[in-house]
Structures are given as C-alpha cells and as structure tokens.
Amino acid sequence: MLIFNTLSESKDEVRPRDGTTFKMFVCGPTVQDNIHLGHAKTYIAFDVLARWLLKSGHKLSFVLNITDIDDKIFERAKKENVPYMEIADRFLGDFLRDIEALNILTISKIERVSNYVKEAVQLVQTMLSSGKAYELGGNYYFDTSKADHFGKLSHQSEFQLRLKQIDAAPGKRNSVDFLLWRKVPDSSEGVWDCPLGPGRPGWHIEDSAIALAHFNGPYDLHGGATELIFPHHEAELAQDEACSGEIPFVSIWMHTGLLLKDGEKMSKSLGNMVTIKEALKSHSSDAIRYYFLKHHYKESFDVNLEELGSSGKELGVISQASKLLAKRAQTMKDLKTISEKELFRKFAMAMDDDLGTPKALGMLVKLSKEIIARQGLSIEKEPIQDPAPIFWHMVDTLGFGLT
Numbered sequence: 167m168l169i170f171n172t173l174s175e176s177k178d179e180v181r182p183r184d185g186t187t188f189k190m191f192v193c194g195p196t197v198q199d200n201i202h203l204g205h206a207k208t209y210i211a212f213d214v215l216a217r218w219l220l221k222s223g224h225k226l227s228f229v230l231n232i233t234d235i236d237d238k239i240f241e242r243a244k245k246e247n248v249p250y251m252e253i254a255d256r257f258l259g260d261f262l263r264d265i266e267a268l269n270i271l272t273i274s275k276i277e278r279v280s281n282y283v284k285e286a287v288q289l290v291q292t293m294l295s296s297g298k299a300y301e302l303g304g305n306y307y308f309d310t311s312k313a314d315h316f317g318k319l320s321h322q323s324e325f326q327l328r329l330k331q332i333d334a335a336p337g338k339r340n341s342v343d344f345l346l347w348r349k350v351p352d353s354s355e356g357v358w359d360c361p362l363g364p365g366r367p368g369w370h371i372e373d374s375a376i377a378l379a380h381f382n383g384p385y386d387l388h389g390g391a392t393e394l395i396f397p398h399h400e401a402e403l404a405q406d407e408a409c410s411g412e413i414p415f416v417s418i419w420m421h422t423g424l425l426l427k428d429g430e431k432m433s434k435s436l437g438n439m440v441t442i443k444e445a446l447k448s449h450s451s452d453a454i455r456y457y458f459l460k461h462h463y464k465e466s467f468d469v470n471l472e473e474l475g476s477s478g479k480e481l482g483v484i485s486q487a488s489k490l491l492a493k494r495a496q497t498m499k500d501l502k503t504i505s506e507k508e509l510f511r512k513f514a515m516a517m518d519d520d521l522g523t524p525k526a527l528g529m530l531v532k533l534s535k536e537i538i539a540r541q542g543l544s545i546e547k548e549p550i551q552d553p554a555p556i557f558w559h560m561v562d563t564l565g566f567g568l569t
C-alpha cells in the first residue's frame with residue numbers, strides 16, 4: 167500500500183518497520199468541548215486506514231492521545247468554577263461516545279497526556295543534557311538550530327522560518343524555538359512539580375512522550391489534520407529525532423485536509439462548528455461516513471449540509487443490498503456479470519493507492535445496485551458467484567455499521 171508522505175512529498179510504501187506490527191499514532195482532540203464534523207473527517211480517515219491495514223493482514227497498534235492539559239481547559243474550568251479535570255473528564259466521555267457512535271472502532275489505545283508528564287520531563291532532561299534544549303527564566307525551549315534541519319516536514323527554508331515566531335519570548339536563541347516545559351506559579355491548578363521546576367509540559371512534547379512510551383522506538387505512521395503540520399508536527403519530529411538519534415524516527419507523516427465552513431476552517435474558536443452530537447440528530451453515522459469517504463482524505467472542502475443529507479439517500483442502496491444479502495436470498499447467487507476475484511483486486515488497488523476511498527465507495531455502490539437489480543433473476547443459470555463475501559469485505563473496510 168502507498169500513502170502520501172508529507173515528509174518525502176511522495177507516495178511511500180506502507181510497511182511495518184519491525185516486520186510484524188504496524189505502529190501508528192494520531193493526534194487526538196483537546197478535551198475542552200464537544201468534537202465537530204472536522205474531527206470526524208480526520209478520525210474516519212484513520213479508522214478506514216486502520217481497517218484496511220487489518221484486512222491486508224497487518225497487526226496494528228493504533229494509539230491516539232487526548233490533550234487534557236491545555237490553557238483552554240483551564241480557562242473553561244475557571245469560567246464554570248469547577249476543577250479543570252472535571253472539564254477534561256466530561257469532554258473525554260463525550261468524545262468516546264461520539265467516536266463509538268461514528269463506528270470508529272480501530273483505536274487500540276487512547277492515552278491521556280496527564281498520565282505521561284513524568285515521561286515528558288525525562289525527554290526534556292535528555293535534550294538538556296545533549297545541549298538541544300535550554301532554560302530561559304524557568305521555561306525550557308528546544309533549540310531548533312540543533313535539529314536535523316528544522317522545517318523539513320513543513321518544507322520551509324531557514325529564511326522563511328526566520329520570519330515566523332513560535333512561543334514568542336525575549337531572549338530565545340531562535341524565533342522558532344518552541345516551549346518544552348512552561349513554568350507555572352506553584353499556587354495555580356494543574357502544576358506538576360519536577361526537577362525542571364513547577365510547571366506543565368508544552369503541547370508538542372506530549373505526543374513524543376506518549377509515542378515513545380508505547381512504541382519504544384521508531385514507528386511507522388503519524389497522522390493528523392493538515393493544520394497540525396506546523397508548528398506541532400514539525401516540533402514533534404525535531405524532539406523525536408533529538409531524543410532518539412534515529413532519523414527518520416517516523417516513516418510516514420499522513421495529513422488529512424481541512425473541513426471548511428463558508429471558506430473558513432471549522433473550529434471552536436471561529437464559532438462555526440457543527441458538533442457530532444448535533445449532526446447525529448439529523449444524519450445517521452453511516453451517512454456522515456459516506457459523505458466523507460466520497461472525498462479523498464487529503465482534500466480540504468467546504469461542508470455542504472445538503473450534500474450530507476443526500477448521502478443518507480445514496481447510502482440507501484448499500485443498506486438495501488445488505489438486507490437482500492442478509493436474507494440470503496438464493497437469487498443473489500446469480501450475478502454473472504461480476505467476477506468476484508476481479509472485484510477484490512480492483513477494490514484493493516483503490517485502497518492501496520493512498521487510501522482511494524472515493525473509488526472504493528463507488529465500487530460498493532455499483533455492486534449494491536447490481537445486487538438489487540439482479541434479485542429477480544432465475545437461480546438456474548450459471549456460473550454461480552456469490553457477491554456476499556466481496557460485499558461484506560467492502561462494507562467492513564469502509565466501516566459502515568448498516569443498522
């Protein structure tokens with residue numbers, strides 16, 4: 167299978183580096199509010215990738231992190247006058263319910279950042295001792311001039327980077343040096359005491375700490391939405407390589423296109439989000455999945471609620487075919503025009519080519535139509551070919567629940 171790799175800017179072969187288990191890490195949400203359709207677009211894409219890897223015979227370790235240490239969570243807690251972990255727990259619960267409702271069932275482990283602070287501190291210490299991190303007024307920064315070409319993931323030159331600022335603070339060595347550990351006054355909530363001094367881990371170190379703890383070394387794929395490429399993933403890559411000395415530490419960086427609303431990114435901060443909860447009131451989980459899989463995962467597009475609505479109708483063909491097959495009507499076996507082997511091959515070709523779900527979904531719809539159209543034909547004709555195995559293979563791979 168080939169996946170477009172943001173790092174190499176080419177489609178690269180997907181294969182487990184250790185020869186047995188495919189290890190992938192995907193950035194999960196910050197649990198400060200309900201997740202929206204933009205999140206669903208991303209997590210459905212990685213769910214389908216995971217399903218396809220499993221169907222292709224790989225063992226899979228799929229880790230997703232939950233950012234439960236974040237200023238936005240602290241702000242909300244203050245506003246509601248509750249402990250911040252109450253906010254994190256509430257929206258983590260909602261997230262788990264939402265992804266289950268969306269039939270996203272392939273994640274092996276969901277890990278909260280707050281359980282990995284010790285590991286994050288150890289990484290910062292490793293970078294301090296190798297001279298790749300430095301302290302400034304109680305905060306700790308990564309020295310990007312010591313990275314193996316900082317900017318290589320987002321494909322930015324040194325000159326371009328000099329015009330950018332990350333975590334602006336007077337006295338930093340380079341404008342894009344980013345926070346590894348933020349000093350926080352001892353009295354406030356959500357402070358960890360450690361040899362670095364009282365504070366909280368920076369955003370980027372969280373993923374490195376969790377991934378390293380789970381995979382214990384280099385791994386195969388890191389995923390997330392396109393907006394995370396810079397600075398989040400660029401920083402993470404620099405840390406991973408600085409701490410491990412392994413280059414590349416992650417083989418493939420895979421990014422999903424954004425979901426827009428009226429030309430702007432769907433996000434809480436812009437106030438234009440449609441939450442999963444709201445969407446599920448008027449659309450089925452399968453319809454939402456169908457709508458996203460009709461587009462290639464790399465595509466960024468404007469959400470069209472009318473089109474999402476009509477996905478439910480288009481999906482009807484698949485569920486009608488599934489009902490016919492479930493009844494195990496004998497007539498289903500008379501599908502002379504379908505060569506089962508050929509269909510398996512073509513479906514695999516579409517999926518293997520950078521997760522070509524629009525094509526794969528088209529095949530499933532065509533097969534469903536054929537199953538429906540042929541149901542009345544005589545059973546006495548040959549050759550007998552049973553469409554059920556390929557039909558369910560496609561349905562499972564694309565992740566439809568068909569309930």
Ligand SMILES: [Zn+2]
Nearest residue numbers: 193194373398
């Ligand atoms: Zn992340």
